[in-house]
Amino acid sequence: MLDRDQLETFATVVEQQSFDRAASVLSITRGAVSQRIKALEESLSTVLVKRERPVAATHAGEVLLRHVKALRILEGSALQELAPTAKPHAPVSLAIAVNADSLATWFPEVLKELLMGQLVALEVITDDQDHTSALLARGDVIGCISTSAKPADGFLAECLGAMEYR
Known part of the structure; x- marks a missing residue:
């Protein structure tokens, strides 16, 4: 099972394009960010980020980033369904x-x-x-919305129709 703190740290590093900015956003040290990324990469036996400026995800990192974003969506949806009126959620x-x-x-x-x-x-x-x-x-x-009929890995492609230009 993947560690949620490591996943969120990884996603924040990629989104912020920097270990330093990710540390600031997460309110942890740059060393802690680096350790979480290293532990996640070791657990998956693959490199997830290109350590250059700006930081970018590798192909494996892009796959994992889609996973993290899907987790965030599922969690937000579940929280809304569990307590839609009790307290407002983000x-x-x-x-x-x-x-x-x-x-x-x-x-x-x-x-x-x-x-x-x-x-x-x-x-x-x-x-x-x-x-x-x-x-x-x-x-x-x-x-x-794309002209490609071939879906990206993990996605579906559905024809929406055609637009006529005048």
Whole structure:
């Protein structure tokens, strides 16, 4: 079983792109951050981060980062279901990638439905539809609008239709 503190430390290092900034965010020493990352890498027998500036995830690290983000989403969802009115919880943080044309036309209705029904902190990343699947594969987003019919590992691809340009 993976250690949750190590996983969160790893994700924070990648998100902050720095061991020092991760230490500051987590309110622990840089040495503690380094030890957690090293222990996690040893337990998985693989290198998870490229120790350069800025720090970046390796391919194995990208796989693990998707796992950590999925854990965060599941935990937030469970907390909302267990005590939806007893005490407010932080919104579930999600990031999705959408092309500009979709964002300018039909996608705002989808966003409205999502945001009205859930306690979600949504980050919408705008990128070309030919490049959004790379963001998904890296673990930067949990969903995307893409021209690729082939899903990223661990994801499904569903045809949404076609847009006619005038």
